[in-house]
Amino acid sequence: MSLPTLFLPGTLCDERVWLPVWQKLQVHQRRYVPLQWASSMDEMLALTTDRVLAGEKVHLAGFSMGGYIAARWAIDNPDSVASLTMIASSPYGLTAEEEKRRAQLLTMLKKGSFKPDSPAYITRFVHPDHQNNPDVAGVVQDMGKDLGAATLLAHTQATTPRPALTDKLKACSFPVHIIAAADDQVVTAGVLKDAAETIPSDSYTSVPCAGHMCLLEQPDTVSRILQSIVD
Structure with missing residues (x-):
């Protein structure tokens, strides 16, 4: 029997x-977890719980930050999980360098300095082939403008620090799938391949010609991978 699929977005995404x-995806029930509404880890996990009925199993598909939240929820609720798919999302904890970078970001945001339409912002998240594509770069910019610095600040604070989940995922019986973007500058394919071998995951796939925003850049490829998981 087909099962519902929960979709979780990334930082500053809806x-x-x-x-x-x-x-492009055919699923039994599509349920979206609006993490853009949350300002803490507890709220993110609670929003996920709200979309799962008592006694049912669901597939979890999380992008970037949403992949980490999905994994956290799955570890806490293994009997409700049919599968976990982490897309451009690392189960490892933050490195010292990443925590330093986040501290700098928080300082910048508190000063009111945030420009989602800047070339540097787009370059970090979007593959060069898609940086002039309104359906990719334009959507990234629009989400950044609409959700704003307050949402980015809340998401960053809610997920810092970020403990590693690899050991706990190793102990879980549900299938774990990892999807990487081949040219991701934020969560590299090499890191995710290593994570897939460490857990170990039930599948690892690298999406070609894609940066961090692979859902927008290569939806055909991502949907085909997800379809094979939820069928």
């Missing part, structure tokens, strides 16, 4: 990041 994949 349902727009998933829309191109949803348009």
Whole structure:
């Protein structure tokens, strides 16, 4: 029997990041977890719980920050999990360098300095082939403008620090799938391949010609991978 699938967005993202994949994906029930509404880890986990009925199993598909939240929830609720798919999302904890970078970001945000339409912002998240594509770079910019610095600040604080989940995922019986973007500058394919071998995951796939925003850049490929998991 087909089971519901929960979709979780990344930092400073909403349902727009998933829309191109949803348009190509056939699922029994599509349920979206609006992490853009949350300002703490507890709220993110509670929003996920709210979308799962008592006694049912669900597939979890989380992008970036959403992948980490999905993994956290799955570890806490293994009997409700049919599968976990982490997309451009690392189960490892933050490195000292990443925590330092986040501290700098928080300082910048508190001073009111945030420009989602800057070339540097787009370059970090979007593959060069898609940086002039309004359906990719334009959506990233629009989400950044609409959700704003307050959401980015809340998401960053809610997920810092970020403990590693690899040991706990090793002990879980549900399938774990990892999807990497081949040219991701934020969560590199090499890191995710290592994580897939460490857990070990039930599948690892690298999406070609894609940066961190692989859901927008390569929805055909991502939807095909997800379809094979949820069928």
